[in-house]
Amino acid sequence: MQEVCLKCSFSRINKTILADLHSAIYVIRLKRLLLKLVLSKFSILFKFKKSYKITMPTISEKILSRASGKQVAADDFIIANIDYAMAHDGTSILAVKAFKEMDAKKVWNPERIIIPFDHYTPAHTDTGAKLHQGIRQWIREQGITNFFDIGEGICHQVLPENGFAMPGKLIIGADSHSCTYGAFGAFATGVGATDMAEIFASGKLWLRVPQTIRITVDGKLSKGVSAKDLTLNIIKTIGADGANYKAIEYYGKTIQDLSIAQRMTLCNMSIEMGAKTGIVPADEKTFDYLKGKAKEKYEPIYADDNANYCEDLYFDVANLQPQIAKPHEVDNVFNINEVAGTPLDQVFIGSCTNGRYEDLQVVAKILRGKQVKVRTIVLPASRSVLIRATESGIIATLLKAGAVIMPPGCGPCLGAHQGVICEGETCLSTSNRNFKGRMGAGGLIYLSSPETAAASALCGEIADPREVV
Amino acid sequence: MTVKNDLNKITGKVWKFGDNVDTDIIIPGKYLRTTDMSIFVAHVMEGIDPQFSKKVQKGDVIVAGENFGCGSSREQAPLALKYAGVACVVAGSFARIFFRNAINVGLPIIEAKIDCKEGDTIEIDLGNGIIMNEGVDYTVTKLPDFLQEILTDGGLVGHRKKVDAV
Numbered sequence: 082m083q084e085v086c087l088k089c090s091f092s093r094i095n096k097t098i099l100a101d102l103h104s105a106i107y108v109i110r111l112k113r114l115l116l117k118l119v120l121s122k123f124s125i126l127f128k129f130k131k132s133y134k135i136t137m138p139t140i141s142e143k144i145l146s147r148a149s150g151k152q153v154a155a156d157d158f159i160i161a162n163i164d165y166a167m168a169h170d171g172t173s174i175l176a177v178k179a180f181k182e183m184d185a186k187k188v189w190n191p192e193r194i195i196i197p198f199d200h201y202t203p204a205h206t207d208t209g210a211k212l213h214q215g216i217r218q219w220i221r222e223q224g225i226t227n228f229f230d231i232g233e234g235i236c237h238q239v240l241p242e243n244g245f246a247m248p249g250k251l252i253i254g255a256d257s258h259s260c261t262y263g264a265f266g267a268f269a270t271g272v273g274a275t276d277m278a279e280i281f282a283s284g285k286l287w288l289r290v291p292q293t294i295r296i297t298v299d300g301k302l303s304k305g306v307s308a309k310d311l312t313l314n315i316i317k318t319i320g321a322d323g324a325n326y327k328a329i330e331y332y333g334k335t336i337q338d339l340s341i342a343q344r345m346t347l348c349n350m351s352i353e354m355g356a357k358t359g360i361v362p363a364d365e366k367t368f369d370y371l372k373g374k375a376k377e378k379y380e381p382i383y384a385d386d387n388a389n390y391c392e393d394l395y396f397d398v399a400n401l402q403p404q405i406a407k408p409h410e411v412d413n414v415f416n417i418n419e420v421a422g423t424p425l426d427q428v429f430i431g432s433c434t435n436g437r438y439e440d441l442q443v444v445a446k447i448l449r450g451k452q453v454k455v456r457t458i459v460l461p462a463s464r465s466v467l468i469r470a471t472e473s474g475i476i477a478t479l480l481k482a483g484a485v486i487m488p489p490g491c492g493p494c495l496g497a498h499q500g501v502i503c504e505g506e507t508c509l510s511t512s513n514r515n516f517k518g519r520m521g522a523g524g525l526i527y528l529s530s531p532e533t534a535a536a537s538a539l540c541g542e543i544a545d546p547r548e549v550v
Numbered sequence: 551m552t553v554k555n556d557l558n559k560i561t562g563k564v565w566k567f568g569d570n571v572d573t574d575i576i577i578p579g580k581y582l583r584t585t586d587m588s589i590f591v592a593h594v595m596e597g598i599d600p601q602f603s604k605k606v607q608k609g610d611v612i613v614a615g616e617n618f619g620c621g622s623s624r625e626q627a628p629l630a631l632k633y634a635g636v637a638c639v640v641a642g643s644f645a646r647i648f649f650r651n652a653i654n655v656g657l658p659i660i661e662a663k664i665d666c667k668e669g670d671t672i673e674i675d676l677g678n679g680i681i682m683n684e685g686v687d688y689t690v691t692k693l694p695d696f697l698q699e700i701l702t703d704g705g706l707v708g709h710r711k712k713v714d715a716v
């Protein structure tokens with residue numbers, strides 16, 4: 082049996098650490114109490130009308146308080162109840178293995194587990210097919226109904242489209258880009274396969290409540306510059322590990338003006354700064370998107386005024402130019418003019434960062450009636466994106482321009498199959514990672530927006546979308 | 551089968567790496583579609599040193615810079631290192647998911663900035679937070695006890711079985 086402490090619901094830890102944790106909690110509580118006392122005296126002295134709140138929680142602190150059933154603050158260790166858990170074909174393999182090794186028999190709740198097949202789809206080797214077969218069988222045994230087989234799309238597109246990404250929810254995915262669901266005001270983060278096995282078995286996970294960085298963005302994005310450029314610019318400023326262990330909350334007029342798809346691009350790449358999650362507070366756009374889709378009732382969660390942020394950062398995008406991340410780090414970001422002219426062997430448009438309908442739409446607009454000069458691979462992020470793009474003629478436009486259309490999924494993004502590059506080749510990609518060996522054994526990966534990728538496809542070299550009309 | 555770790559006595563030869571060693575370096579994505587550990591081992595660190603899997607010996611230690619294990623959530627990364635025989639990874643800092651995964655699969659890790667060269671013999675006492683290299687002692691922040699316990703049990707699977715059995 083697990084040992085669970087009644088005071089803090091923390092389990093499976095020995096007595097010393099429990100005592101340490103408790104004394105730490107008590108010290109914090111005592112400090113808060115003293116602060117409260119001092120502030121209450123002040124408010125009497127100065128007849129402050131406003132009552133002081135001592136805990137001024139961030140969105141993450143509030144969501145994790147609800148999920149753990151107690152008031153928590155940054156740096157607390159908690160055991161949280163998970164609302165939805167996701168594992169794809171790449172990670173569920175090991176999660177199921179660990180689940181079985183744990184001698185677990187039944188999953189905690191088959192309705193709250195979502196398994197999309199997207200990483201190695203359709204299977205292209207015997208081993209791949211065998212693993213798919215094994216997971217499908219386990220899914221049937223466990224009665225998991227939220228199974229999205231090959232061709233349905235990338236996990237991070239499938240979950241929002243099917244209404245699982247809702248404000249205020251705690252969503253854990255066995256994939257690092259699970260932070261994408263923060264675009265809907267959820268606390269969403271990625272874990273590994275054994276953590277996922279633990280969730281499959283118990284519905285719970287230990288987490289440390291993150292501190293939060295507040296990012297405020299103002300200014301209007303100019304023509305040819307989009308959310309991806311803003312995202313790359315933020316990553317350049319913060320660095321590849323600048324937000325390690327932390328959460329990010331995004332505010333400001335620019336963020337409000339972003340579409341849901343663009344917010345997903347932004348939140349998707351929070352992990353590229355090491356962040357645990359990146360959250361855009363829910364608003365009318367979020368509610369509209371979720372109308373008729375939301376899987377259950379949800380309650381949007383907002384930070385308190387003057388919540389405790391560990392850092393406050395401001396960005397003005399009025400003069401932002403198209404951005405490019407050069408190999409082999411995502412924070413190795415430059416203005417387009419410093420990279421323009423770099424010859425390309427391949428352009429890849431897709432991934433959970435930029436494979437949505439809006440992305441294909443801007444690409445089609447640039448390619449319409451023209452011919453690409455370099456092999457160009459387009460992967461719609463999901464079946465529904467592909468259907469929409471087919472019905473609206475976008476797919477025909479892309480095909481006529483010489484692009485190759487591939488089935489929805491991850492494809493070349495992780496270099497597993499379809500569109501792999503070799504040593505000495507250069508690819509411009511709309512995805513989120515340019516690590517060495519990511520898209521094949523060798524090669525150079527540059528990251529950009531769909532606008533820049535489309536313009537570059539037409540030129541056969543990295544090109545400024547503002548100059549290619 | 552989970553194998554228990556002795557956290558207080560790790561002695562091994564150092565392999566040095568820099569900052570931002572990402573999971574695509576540790577184990578490229580194309581090798582993930584299997585649960586066969588020998589495949590992960592054969593390609594471990596391929597992204598930075600294709601010969602590494604041949605050179606690494608059981609009990610060796612990796613010493614790296616900041617943000618070790620950044621990138622994907624793939625647990626195959628710490629598994630590849632563990633099954634290749636790496637006894638411990640010492641890094642200035644770890645990426646969040648890699649940190650969790652390493653503990654969960656029972657790969658000892660510790661955050662520390664130490665001076666050393668490739669080939670040095672390093673001694674690590676994780677339980678007491680002490681690292682010794684070439685006559686210099688470093689005191690480092692210990693992992694919380696409950697994480698040490700998971701590591702000692704060889705990972706979360708072994709730990710869960712032990713706790714459930716009590």
Ligand code: SF4
Pocket residue numbers: 199200235236237256258432433434490491494495512513
């Ligand atoms: S599209 Fe790429 S980054 Fe996104 S989930 Fe698939 S492999 Fe990961």
